Amino acid sequence: MANRIVVLGAGLIGLYVGGLLHAAGAPVSLIGRSRMRALAEGPLVFSGIDGRRVELPAGALDYSEDPVALADAGLVLVTVKSADTGDAGDLIGSIAPQRPAVLSLQNGIGNTDVLQTRLPDYDVAPGMVAFNVAVPEPGRLHRATDGGLMSARMPALLPWLPAFEAAGLPLVMRNDFAPVQWGKLMLNLNNAVNALSGVPLAAELAQRPYRRVFALLVAEALKTLRASGIVPARVTRVPPQALPMLLRVPDAVYRRIAGSAFAMDAEARSSMWEDLNAGRRTEVDYLNGAVVRLADRAGRTAPYNAAIVELIHAAESGTLPAYTADELYAHLASSGPERPR
Ligand SMILES: NC(=O)c1ccc[n+]([C@@H]2O[C@H](COP(=O)([O-])OP(=O)(O)OC[C@H]3O[C@@H](n4cnc5c(N)ncnc54)[C@H](OP(=O)(O)O)[C@@H]3O)[C@@H](O)[C@H]2O)c1
Known part of the structure; x- marks a missing residue:
């Protein structure tokens, strides 16, 4: 060999x-x-x-x-x-x-x-x-x-x-790698949010408004997986099903619960941000786009993830974005059933 x-x-x-x-x-x-x-x-x-x-x-x-x-x-x-x-x-x-x-x-x-x-x-x-x-x-x-x-x-x-x-x-x-991959994908749905925010991961996740955007994407992905008979596995200390709820808690509570579960350096950014920053194609079609395709196969739609895919594709051919959390949330909310707040 x-x-x-x-x-x-x-x-x-x-x-x-x-x-x-x-x-x-x-x-x-x-x-x-x-x-x-x-x-x-x-x-x-x-x-x-x-x-x-x-x-x-x-x-x-x-x-x-x-x-x-x-x-x-x-x-x-x-x-x-x-x-x-x-x-x-x-x-x-x-x-x-x-x-x-x-x-x-x-x-x-x-x-x-x-x-x-x-x-x-x-x-x-x-x-x-x-x-x-x-x-x-x-x-x-x-x-x-x-x-x-x-x-x-x-x-x-x-x-x-x-x-x-x-x-x-x-x-x-x-043995259960497909569920593991989907479990990891739940976390990677934030790569696009991070890339669009223009700030490091720690700074982004410290702000509830950005986490609400991430939560919308995860909740939609979980519904899509359920409709497809896939149970995503837990790849961090937080089970995927609990992510949307965890992401929506106030900042002080989030810091306490998630501080150790998602330990990271202050300067870490998603590789999607790195790609946009360098003018390269991103992996969004394999991340949020995978949710959109899975929904399609199940005869459903995944409008929030589809909207994020579009924003990233627009950013790939434009300038580096820096959406505020409220701008992002309003954009997504107007794409799906969630009422903008
Ligand atoms: N970075 C992270 O922290 C991280 C964490 C977990 C998972 N991942 C995943 O790991 C994978 C790799 O990510 P990365 O961040 O390491 O990407 P990266 O830094 O862009 O590295 C990939 C390298 O492969 C080169 N390449 C592409 N096709 C090639 C070929 N045919 N022959 C030789 N070299 C080739 C690319 O060349 P060019 O420079 O010309 O593009 C690039 O330099 C991605 O799927 C990513 O999502 C990344």
Whole structure:
């Protein structure tokens, strides 16, 4: 069996996970694009909200923009943004005929289907990174929230578990991964709200008016899931079903209840904000858009999530937005049954 782990998409998650696997002694190659080259080739510091710190000297990583390392892969970690998943699948299919195990460490619903369609004979598993990675200063990859790595149970991943364990990133395999993915998606419905707010996550979530917008999206998603017979799993200390209620409590109560459940750095922002900020396509179609599609399949509508998708698409082709919470709420409320207050 080929014993190399190849990270396809050396961005924030790819570099963080691949870098720590390398630091723990696993044979890792990273395939990236020029935007991340300086970061990937420079000295790297991996820091964490838990105080953990790992350092790598410049040039320590086997980083390349040539995907040839895929030919030696026993495991491919797909860490590209959702819009690039199809191309990543094609690349694996053309360069890695040895059929490495493929693990998607992406957010959203649908990436594994895209990969499996392009790679019908490969073992492909959906996975999840439950923490947030930011670059607070050049050369430092910082794990800005708590949470770990999870995947669907897939025998082809078993030989790789010790490497993740050694890297301090144990991969927890679960039988009920679809509910887990939907549980995580409930949290990621806030990515768009955060991107549209223009403020860091902690500042956004500290304000009840923004949380009410988030709550509208989650409540609508929960109804859609119920109508589709899906029970989202709990991926944080707060069960998804309790989220809308928790989000609507007054700020002081929220601080007390959620402070520890959603520990995060003051400067952390959603990666959707990062994408808008950099003029890139966002993953909104795989997040809020997944709720809209699920509703459609169940013969229903999801007007709030659909309205958010539209706002993000407008922002992708316009200027960086900074909606006040009241503006956002009024916009959403006018799109669905909720009466603007
Ligand atoms: N960042 C977080 O905190 C976080 C947390 C949890 C989950 N996630 C999820 O993890 C996934 C990755 O997110 P990210 O923040 O790490 O994204 P990112 O920083 O944009 O990294 C992805 C990198 O992959 C590169 N890429 C795309 N196609 C490629 C190809 N064919 N060959 C080589 N490189 C390729 C991209 O190139 P370009 O630079 O040219 O685009 C980009 O540099 C997303 O699904 C995201 O939602 C992120």
